[in-house]
Amino acid sequence: MGKRAEALELAILGLLHDAPLHGYELRKRVNSLLGWGRAFSYGTLYPTLKAMVRQNYLAEDEPVDTLVTPAPHRSGRRGRIAYRLTPEGKERFADLLTHTGPSAWDDEHFGVHFAFFGRADADTRMRILIGRRSRLQEKLDQFRSALSRTRERLDAYTLELQRHGLESVEREVKWLDDLISAEQRSIDRPQGATPTPGAGEPPAPSTGIEGENGR
Amino acid sequence: MGKRAEALELAILGLLHDAPLHGYELRKRVNSLLGWGRAFSYGTLYPTLKAMVRQNYLAEDEPVDTLVTPAPHRSGRRGRIAYRLTPEGKERFADLLTHTGPSAWDDEHFGVHFAFFGRADADTRMRILIGRRSRLQEKLDQFRSALSRTRERLDAYTLELQRHGLESVEREVKWLDDLISAEQRSIDRPQGATPTPGAGEPPAPSTGIEGENGR
DNA sequence: GTTTTCATGTAACCCGTTACATGATTCA
DNA sequence: TGAATCATGTAACGGGTTACATGAAAAC
CATH class of the missing domain: 1.10.10.10 (Winged helix-like DNA-binding domain superfamily/Winged helix DNA-binding domain)
Incomplete structure (x- = not known):
């Protein structure tokens, strides 16, 4: 209930x-x-x-x-x-x-939704990723404007805190962008040439979802 | 109360x-x-x-x-x-x-403490930064070990979520490291050669606390 | 003149934690 | 034999939000 x-x-x-x-x-x-x-x-x-x-x-x-x-x-x-x-x-x-x-x-x-993306359909995944992205973007925008309005009377530490927060969110947006384009790619090229329908089981979201594993 | x-x-x-x-x-x-x-x-x-x-x-x-x-x-x-x-x-x-x-x-x-660092003494700043750092490090360690224990039976999305979380915290630790060494430097070289005691007022925490402003 | 924003306040509720109670099992 | 860990459960409390009530001033 x-x-x-x-x-x-x-x-x-x-x-x-x-x-x-x-x-x-x-x-x-x-x-x-x-x-x-x-x-x-x-x-x-x-x-x-x-x-x-x-x-x-x-x-x-x-x-x-x-x-x-x-x-x-x-x-x-x-x-x-x-x-x-x-x-x-x-x-x-x-x-x-x-x-x-x-x-x-x-x-x-x-977070929870993302963790179980493997069990959701491609459509749902996309909607949630996009939704999350625009939510963060929105937050980012209103914060950036609030910052520019008050930047002058902020001391170095407060400013650094702000800067760091901003950067973190920007980073997360980028992460989402990568995920979104990876999803897009796996829609365009559904399964590397092998159809294997298998009654709607694991759609195998590309190898590692994409993402520069350079580190 | x-x-x-x-x-x-x-x-x-x-x-x-x-x-x-x-x-x-x-x-x-x-x-x-x-x-x-x-x-x-x-x-x-x-x-x-x-x-x-x-x-x-x-x-x-x-x-x-x-x-x-x-x-x-x-x-x-x-x-x-x-x-x-x-x-x-x-x-x-x-x-x-x-x-x-x-x-x-x-x-x-x-966050709040950091925001008002400008009004705290160098000692307090250092203690809090160090404390925060080791707190995060601790969290990181226990999470890394938990991850290595369960890595195999995690699907791509769950794994990616984990990876991203880990990376974020690692990033924050690095940020703290930079701040700590900046503080350290400003202790070694107190005020560019000008003593100006001034009854304990603004210690002026170096120009911009340090930090690559490359972006 | 009406809508929006500024401005203050409170009571009901909600989600979740802390602290406690209980007991079996494994390990030193 | 005693401590640590596994395992389940609950009552009291706490921090904070939502929704509501109220009203003045500014903007349209």
Whole structure:
């Protein structure tokens, strides 16, 4: 129901898409996936998982319940609960991934969406990349003008901070530009000459997506 | 009392240090100062200002109260409240700026501190820069190792996201390195041969702090 | 004269964390 | 045997936003 941390929800659905996991492990994966920026605590994760079960996106099953069996040393730890996606969950995942509704390209959602681009169609990828780009550009413009209005009465440090911030965002725009043109190229030349439809599975987004790996 | 948004508090104190301002204007300045990352709403700013008045860090006075005077067109708008620093406020500012207690170098505090470096002593500047640097380095290390553990089962997009995040942080570390060595240089060679003590006023942090202005 | 911008304020809400409680398992 | 790690969960709190209420001045 409603507006619970879409970023987290999408991350959970995406990670559980391949294989079932239990909360503890899931949290580590989520945090290393999102990494820079978001990091969720158990206090957020567990209630979210329960809520998602209630909504039928997830189902829980305890795989090797060591509690009842008197066997001394078994692989499975305590009653750790493995969560797996239900069909509704898969649907939900696809929806969230595609649904570019209000904004999938704001700071806290873009990362997750990008991480699962491999499972989105080329169209969605493009829309999100473009959306993100123009969002940043916009931010850049209004900031540049604000800067030029006040540049004079700023001391060296404040100015340097501004300069650095600007540069970072400019860099990110460039990154997006590269990604966008790489996507464009893979649309023009769909699959290096090999059609292999394969029922819409991995579109294999070129080798490494492109990007100067000079460093 | 206690733990109210230190970032905002410091920003307010710093901006009001030069000249009194009213809330509306102050908010714009704060947000453009912090820019990338933080942006506060009125719902945060006004209560904070009131709280700071209660704590005697700020004093409010309505400069040209047009309410009573029947004069038709005057410069000052409605009862806009200008806030100015009290002596306690100045003290508080100095404290917050120097006080490298728990962590002035985490993501949400570093920016504000840096913005007011011009008003901090060389020692404080150095401590914060170093602190920030090692904080980022730490983050970098643990992320790199997490990456190498899981690199294989990551698809191209996820990997690219990781790569980009890593690069951004590496870049920031480099930036800090440059700043640190610039600070170091200005300690070795204090002031181009002119002593001019001047009772501890503006230490004039070299011309432009250093930094390749090639762009 | 109406719309936009300036200007101040507050209450309800939201997302997420901290701190705590609990307990099994592995390692030294 | 005791410490560290794995594992799950919850209640209290906190920082901040949204949305609303209000109104004056400037711009069109």
